[in-house]
Amino acid sequence: MKKPILVVTSPFIQPVEARIENEYEVRRKIDGTMFDRDELLAACEGADAVIITPLDRLDADFFRRVPSSVKVISTYSVGFDHIDMQAAAARNIAIGYTPAQVTDATADLAILLLLGASRRAFEAQELVRSGEWTIPRAGTLLGWQITGKTLGIFGMGRIGQAVARRARGFGMKIHYSNTHQLPEEKAGGSVFHADPLELLKVSQHLSLNAPETAATHHFLNARTIALLPAGAIVVNTARGGLVRDESRLSSRGVSQPRGSMSTRENQKSTLVISGLKTPFCCHISGRRRLRPEPTWE
Numbered sequence: 001m002k003k004p005i006l007v008v009t010s011p012f013i014q015p016v017e018a019r020i021e022n023e024y025e026v027r028r029k030i031d032g033t034m035f036d037r038d039e040l041l042a043a044c045e046g047a048d049a050v051i052i053t054p055l056d057r058l059d060a061d062f063f064r065r066v067p068s069s070v071k072v073i074s075t076y077s078v079g080f081d082h083i084d085m086q087a088a089a090a091r092n093i094a095i096g097y098t099p100a101q102v103t104d105a106t107a108d109l110a111i112l113l114l115l116g117a118s119r120r121a122f123e124a125q126e127l128v129r130s131g132e133w134t135i136p137r138a139g140t141l142l143g144w145q146i147t148g149k150t151l152g153i154f155g156m157g158r159i160g161q162a163v164a165r166r167a168r169g170f171g172m173k174i175h176y177s178n179t180h181q182l183p184e185e186k187a188g189g190s191v192f193h194a195d196p197l198e199l200l201k202v203s204q205h206l207s208l209n210a211p212e213t214a215a216t217h218h219f220l221n222a223r224t225i226a227l228l229p230a231g232a233i234v235v236n237t238a239r240g241g242l243v244r245d246e247s248r249l250s251s252r253g254v255s256q257p258r259g260s261m262s263t264r265e266n267q268k269s270t271l272v273i274s275g276l277k278t279p280f281c282c283h284i285s286g287r288r289r290l291r292p293e294p295t296w297e
Contacts, residue, residue, distance in 0.1 A: 002025075003023065004024055005027065005069075006020065006024035007027045007043045008028045008051050009028070009050070009053060027043045028043075034055060035056070040056070041062070041067075044069070046067065047067070047069055048070065049072040050074070051074050052076070053076045053077065054075065054082045057082050058073070058082065058088070059087070060084045062084075062087075063084060072093065072094045072096065074096035077097060079211060081213075083095060100158060103162050106237050107163045108166070110163045113237070114146065114167075114205060114233065114235050117233045118144045118145070118233060119143040119144075124141055127141075146172055147172070148172070149204045150172070150202050151175070151205045152203025153177075153207045154210050154242075155208065155216075155238065156176040156178040156187075157211075159209045159237070160207070160209035161182075163207050164176070164190060173191075174191070175190060175192075175193060176192060176193065177192070177194070181194070197227060200227040201228075202229070203229070204229050204232055205232065205234075206232060206233070207234075207237070208236040208237070208238045208242050209238050210238055211239070219242050219243075
């Protein structure tokens with residue numbers, strides 16, 4: 001029986017690649033580079049399905065031009081803001097995504113960045129790697145203790161709730177803003193703010209975990225940053241579009257990872273904010289190795 005034709009825009013881990021090669025007739029760029037728009041549309045001619053990543057932007061123009069043979073498009077991501085869902089529905093193309101696969105991993109990364117920024121770990125690491133570490137130099141790296149501090153969470157969905165659970169283990173007080181107030185069994189005693197601007201006013205630490213929409217685009221900008229308490233630390237493990245890169249951040253310390261999932265709008269050099277080097281991390285929350293179960297004799 002003839003195998004269905006699958007267009008693949010990115011390499012995957014070996015077990016996934018083995019299944020793809022075994023079950024499908026695969027179309028991909030052999031040089032490992034990304035398809036441009038016309039190349040992707042050409043590859044879709046006669047294809048049954050497509051697997052993409054958030055780096056592939058499928059807008060209304062794409063769906064107007066995509067061949068009618070394509071019935072399914074799946075994205076290797078939790079978010080789908082890079083896909084025009086209405087245009088896909090108009091062409092009766094099913095969209096697949098992975099909504100719960102990186103919840104814990106992304107929450108882990110948020111806490112990693114929160115601790116790294118609070119304890120100035122990035123700068124300390126640079127001292128060690130450069131050979132400039134001395135006790136007097138290290139003594140100048142005065143960090144901030146997170147115990148007892150208020151963590152504001154903007155977007156209290158699966159990932160936001162997972163961040164809250166971890167932060168409580170450090171003795172942090174949780175406040176949040178969301179499109180709706182959570183039932184108490186999910187909120188876990190967290191304080192709800194219907195107005196996200198009120199959340200900013202109390203957030204000594206702020207974790208951005210909302211999807212990027214028209215309402216949340218550039219949520220953090222020069223005006224809203226000014227509402228944060230002095231010395232507030234911001235961690236962004238959501239989309240880069242939630243933060244306006246060009247905003248004046250000189251009065252606040254910001255910990256914001258960037259990388260393949262576009263967690264910064266523009267891929268610029270490392271920011272220096274308030275004289276502190278900002279810790280960055282590429283998007284690694286979806287890259288994890290599953291340990292085999294231990295065997296006991």
